[in-house]
Amino acid sequence: MSPNLLEPVKVALLVFLAAILQVTIFSQIDILGGYPDVVLITLVAVALLRGSIYGAAAGFFAGLIVDTANLSTLGVTSLLLTIAGYWIGRYGETTGRDRAHAPYVSVAVATILVQLGALVLHYLLGDDVSAKTALLHALPSKVLLNLLLTLPVYALTRWSLGLARPVEAATEVRLLG
Numbered sequence: 001m002s003p004n005l006l007e008p009v010k011v012a013l014l015v016f017l018a019a020i021l022q023v024t025i026f027s028q029i030d031i032l033g034g035y036p037d038v039v040l041i042t043l044v045a046v047a048l049l050r051g052s053i054y055g056a057a058a059g060f061f062a063g064l065i066v067d068t069a070n071l072s073t074l075g076v077t078s079l080l081l082t083i084a085g086y087w088i089g090r091y092g093e094t095t096g097r098d099r100a101h102a103p104y105v106s107v108a109v110a111t112i113l114v115q116l117g118a119l120v121l122h123y124l125l126g127d128d129v130s131a132k133t134a135l136l137h138a139l140p141s142k143v144l145l146n147l148l149l150t151l152p153v154y155a156l157t158r159w160s161l162g163l164a165r166p167v168e169a170a171t172e173v174r175l176l177g
Contacts, residue, residue: 007161008054011046014160015058018042018153019065027070033133034141036149039066040114043085044106044150045157052089059085073125080117084110103154104147111146115139 022039029035039062047055063078088106115135122129 007050008057010161011050011054011058012061014042014046014157015039015062016065019062019069023066023069031145032141033137034139034143034145036145037111037114037142038149038153039081040084040110041107041146041149041153042157043081044088044103044110045154046161047085047089048092048102048106048154049158049161049163050089051093052086055085055087055089055092056082057085059083073127076118076121076125080114080121083117084114103150107146107150108143111143112139115142 018039018041022037026036026038043055043059043062046058059081060078063075063081066072066077066081067074088110091106092102115138119129119131119135
């Protein structure tokens with residue numbers, strides 16, 4: 001296989017593995033009312049390292065697997081993860097890729113926004129949802145658990161994609177005047 005074709009296969013395998021682990025193991029873990037979202041953390045790592053197109057495609061693929069495996073409303077998780085992957089990828093392409101705090105900020109913001117988006121979408125679909133449970137009870141522990149898993153998942157993703165060290169920083173632009 002050529003190197004250009006090997007990278008999407010690696011990303012697809014990473015996302016597939018994360019989605020299967022999420023559905024089978026991590027969604028069963030309940031710590032302080034929340035559970036870690038390994039799919040979202042893996043998506044953040046892929047999007048930061050590879051950009052918005054990879055992020056959006058990986059988000060759609062991961063969401064489709066999770067929705068199918070959970071037998072939930074098809075497309076809800078795909079929509080949320082596609083949007084999250086795209087915007088995290090844009091953040092990585094424009095400003096955040098070389099920053100040490102970028103994975104942590106991205107995971108925290110993505111966790112909060114995906115949780116809010118899921119709440120709104122399920123409400124619009126007429127599902128029984130509790131904003132108090134989703135935002136006050138589950139969200140703080142979910143953010144904390146995701147932040148604890150950010151470093152190992154990001155390092156594993158970077159290693160899997162063949163990036164031994166972080167991407168070199170682009171030349172910064174100086175404003176004259």
